[in-house]
Amino acid sequence: MTIADISQRKKFFAQNVYVPHVAVIEKIIDETPQVRTFHFNLKDEKLRQEFTFESGQFAQYSVFGVGEATFCISSSPTRRDHLEFAVNRVGKVTNALHRLGVGAEIGFRGPYGNSFPLDLLKGKNLVFVGGGIGLAPLRSLIWNVIDNRSQYENVDIIYGARTPGDLCFKYDLESWDKDSSVNMVTTIDRPFEGWTGKVGMVPNVLGEVAPSPQNSVAIVCGPPVMIRFTFPALAKLGFTPAQMITTLEKRMKCGIGKCGRCNIGPLFVCRDGPVFSYAEIQSFVSSEY
Numbered sequence: 268m269t270i271a272d273i274s275q276r277k278k279f280f281a282q283n284v285y286v287p288h289v290a291v292i293e294k295i296i297d298e299t300p301q302v303r304t305f306h307f308n309l310k311d312e313k314l315r316q317e318f319t320f321e322s323g324q325f326a327q328y329s330v331f332g333v334g335e336a337t338f339c340i341s342s343s344p345t346r347r348d349h350l351e352f353a354v355n356r357v358g359k360v361t362n363a364l365h366r367l368g369v370g371a372e373i374g375f376r377g378p379y380g381n382s383f384p385l386d387l388l389k390g391k392n393l394v395f396v397g398g399g400i401g402l403a404p405l406r407s408l409i410w411n412v413i414d415n416r417s418q419y420e421n422v423d424i425i426y427g428a429r430t431p432g433d434l435c436f437k438y439d440l441e442s443w444d445k446d447s448s449v450n451m452v453t454t455i456d457r458p459f460e461g462w463t464g465k466v467g468m469v470p471n472v473l474g475e476v477a478p479s480p481q482n483s484v485a486i487v488c489g490p491p492v493m494i495r496f497t498f499p500a501l502a503k504l505g506f507t508p509a510q511m512i513t514t515l516e517k518r519m520k521c522g523i524g525k526c527g528r529c530n531i532g533p534l535f536v537c538r539d540g541p542v543f544s545y546a547e548i549q550s551f552v553s554s555e556y
């Protein structure tokens with residue numbers, strides 16, 4: 268290979284948006300039998316220092332030789348020691364990620380997408396409603412809010428899973444439970460031996476907690492069925508569609524609005540989302556939600 272070839276190659280990689288950065292896994296936490304959290308850092312020191320993102324954004328992560336998949340960045344931009352993402356094992360790439368150990372190298376390109384609208388949330392009562400691994404994008408914002416606590420009013424967190432063993436980020440739940448500036452309610456779907464906490468589906472428990480819609484915004488992330496029942500539960504409490512925010516998950520390929528894979532109505536979830544208000548969602552996909 269000539270020097271001209273090498274310089275051409277370098278130029279190609281520098282300009283190609285699909286070429287991922289190399290990142291190194293630094294820690295792995297087993298959240299549930301199906302979900303693992305990975306702490307990682309970009310390998311290149313300069314990139315690591317320069318890298319910024321906002322709560323709600325996602326990235327494309329790759330296992331070399333296997334493929335690429337989409338995950339939100341689940342850590343908060345207010346905590347810069349490392350980045351985190353959480354992976355529910357469902358298929359090819361997610362299983363390959365679960366097979367990796369500390370020190371393994373992965374591909375990372377991003378951050379992509381819009382983010383939770385902090386300007387809109389500041390000065391408001393915040394009601395976080397999460398289910399299962401849906402807490403991954405929420406926890407980025409929750410820690411962001413806690414780290415800037417004086418900029419927000421009341422914080423309610425209602426989080427649930429099917430069983431105690433399905434609760435993700437238990438260390439966060441404990442921490443928020445101890446935080447006197449946060450009202451933390453954790454629930455499981457059905458009674459479970461040894462569980463002394465709340466029992467009931469998330470939308471029902473939301474109805475019991477009954478946060479006021481006055482000067483409030485609800486941020487909802489979880490399985491589609493939970494979201495489908497949570498929006499009406501919020502509406503019953505008096506929240507308008509513009510006061511309800513969620514993140515949409517559509518299968519993605521490019522992540523940057525080029526391939527058309529993630530379209531929903533006239534929008535691309537990767538480019539125009541993944542964060543939308545329920546009012547926005549209703550305007551383009553009323554039949555799906």
Ligand SMILES: Cc1cc2nc3c(=O)[nH]c(=O)nc-3n(C[C@H](O)[C@H](O)[C@H](O)COP(=O)(O)OP(=O)(O)OC[C@H]3O[C@@H](n4cnc5c(N)ncnc54)[C@H](O)[C@@H]3O)c2cc1C
Nearest residue numbers: 336337338339353354355357358359360361403516517518
């Ligand atoms: C913006 C965004 C953020 C996401 N954040 C997270 C996250 O933080 N943690 C997490 O675990 N997952 C997240 N996902 C979902 C994740 O991208 C998929 O689970 C992953 O791509 C599956 O890859 P795989 O190769 O293991 O599965 P495959 O082998 O490709 O497929 C396995 C099964 O999963 C289904 N599937 C794959 N992708 C999706 C999808 N996007 N929606 C619904 N079904 C799908 C397939 O249809 C198939 O049935 C996110 C998706 C999006 C779009």
Ligand code: FES
Nearest residue numbers: 520522526527537
């Ligand atoms: S993933 Fe390609 S356009 Fe959204």
